[in-house]
Amino acid sequence: MTNNTADVIIIGGGIIGCATGFYLAEKGLKVYLLEKDYLTAGSTGRCIGGIRQQFSTKLSIRVAMESMKKFESMTEVLDQDVEFHRGGYLFLAHSEAKKTTYLELIKLQQSMGLDVDYISRDDIEKIVPGISTDDLLGGAYCPSDAQANPFLCVDGYAKHIRKNGAVIPHKEITSINIKAGKVRSITTNDNETYYAPIIVNAAGPFVKNVAQLVDIDVPIEAERHEALITEPMERFFDMMIVDYRNDGCYFNQKWGKGSIIGCYTPKPNAPGQSLGTSFEFVKEMGRRTGRLIPGLANIKIIRQWSGSYEMTPDGNPILDKTDIQGFYIVGGMCGHGFMLGPEIGSLAADFIAEGKTSYDISTFALKRDYTSKEVMK
Numbered sequence: 001m002t003n004n005t006a007d008v009i010i011i012g013g014g015i016i017g018c019a020t021g022f023y024l025a026e027k028g029l030k031v032y033l034l035e036k037d038y039l040t041a042g043s044t045g046r047c048i049g050g051i052r053q054q055f056s057t058k059l060s061i062r063v064a065m066e067s068m069k070k071f072e073s074m075t076e077v078l079d080q081d082v083e084f085h086r087g088g089y090l091f092l093a094h095s096e097a098k099k100t101t102y103l104e105l106i107k108l109q110q111s112m113g114l115d116v117d118y119i120s121r122d123d124i125e126k127i128v129p130g131i132s133t134d135d136l137l138g139g140a141y142c143p144s145d146a147q148a149n150p151f152l153c154v155d156g157y158a159k160h161i162r163k164n165g166a167v168i169p170h171k172e173i174t175s176i177n178i179k180a181g182k183v184r185s186i187t188t189n190d191n192e193t194y195y196a197p198i199i200v201n202a203a204g205p206f207v208k209n210v211a212q213l214v215d216i217d218v219p220i221e222a223e224r225h226e227a228l229i230t231e232p233m234e235r236f237f238d239m240m241i242v243d244y245r246n247d248g249c250y251f252n253q254k255w256g257k258g259s260i261i262g263c264y265t266p267k268p269n270a271p272g273q274s275l276g277t278s279f280e281f282v283k284e285m286g287r288r289t290g291r292l293i294p295g296l297a298n299i300k301i302i303r304q305w306s307g308s309y310e311m312t313p314d315g316n317p318i319l320d321k322t323d324i325q326g327f328y329i330v331g332g333m334c335g336h337g338f339m340l341g342p343e344i345g346s347l348a349a350d351f352i353a354e355g356k357t358s359y360d361i362s363t364f365a366l367k368r369d370y371t372s373k374e375v376m377k
């Protein structure tokens, strides 16, 4: 039976809220995680499960590499199969400019111990049979990048939170109650109140809305991204393929079933929290996929959907306290929240419970200069 007082209340049942809750629970804290809908109803259940370490700054590469270690051991740690599979990520270069960018980034990534390399067009043809070589120069390939199942990861974290706390779906936080500059409690849409001295806003694309309940402005804006999945087919490539052309796309083959799952980044971007879908996307994704691997031109699409990226102005997450004592923000994953989630959750738990992290994350501060940019978006 759940009483209404915890050590920490987490708002949001996606990968970020659940990973943060898991690591706080590991520290012995009683965590209540409240979700307005069901676990994974937000971006996490709409993502395509890619996990990569190829980023452009020391901090983002480090966070991604630490997160990868956590994915590797997740099945054992959570005592649940999360369908982790190491198939790599391949960023294609169709221009000299892209090739130069990759070569520069690879130097930094290799200096940090990442097993990434620039590979030739011939090598790409060997690992992606049937790929079109039109304009293809080569690509940045990291074989230790991977994929996993977001639903199983969230479920695994949630099970552990429940051991000493609670995961409560269908509770929308409608007010955050403050006394003498400190958080005290939250109230839900059905007028229940839960008390805790620490409240974590992990509401994904809704972080801004939740922060507005206490008049804090957080520069996280939702952007709609569409995705689709095809009928299963015999496995013939193993990695996430990222076509970085202006009209490119990215997709992989799901571990197990062999369906192709993929997306592209709309240009111009599609701001807002809408979860609508379009025929334009299906048509265009079909064209882009078929151009890259002609053998995929006639494969049947079985489902399409959309979800939100949660964008910050510089492409980096926000993990910080606020001017209200006990109120924390963990969000703004900019479309990388699944892959970064385990390490972000662990860092957030250290920051919240101990006031410090094992390495410097000041780049994730709420009140930072947002002018720098993550290149590998």
Ligand SMILES: Cc1cc2nc3c(=O)[nH]c(=O)nc-3n(C[C@H](O)[C@H](O)[C@H](O)COP(=O)(O)OP(=O)(O)OC[C@H]3O[C@@H](n4cnc5c(N)ncnc54)[C@H](O)[C@@H]3O)c2cc1C
Residues within 6 Å of the ligand: 011, 012, 013, 014, 015, 016, 017, 034, 035, 036, 037, 038, 039, 040, 041, 042, 043, 044, 045, 046, 047, 048, 049, 050, 051, 171, 172, 173, 174, 202, 203, 204, 205, 206, 210, 225, 226, 227, 263, 306, 307, 308, 309, 310, 330, 331, 332, 333, 334, 335, 336, 337, 338, 339, 340
């Ligand atoms: C099409 C697509 C493909 C993607 N592919 C990848 C990928 O391959 N790899 C990768 O790493 N990332 C990918 N992403 C990005 C990734 O899904 C997100 O970055 C990540 O899921 C964010 O997790 P989150 O926990 O912050 O947010 P969410 O999963 O959105 O969780 C936030 C939760 O908060 C809840 N909430 C909101 N307001 C309230 C409230 N007032 N009260 C209670 N609950 C509330 C929401 O219902 C939601 O469930 C993709 C995203 C999309 C849309």
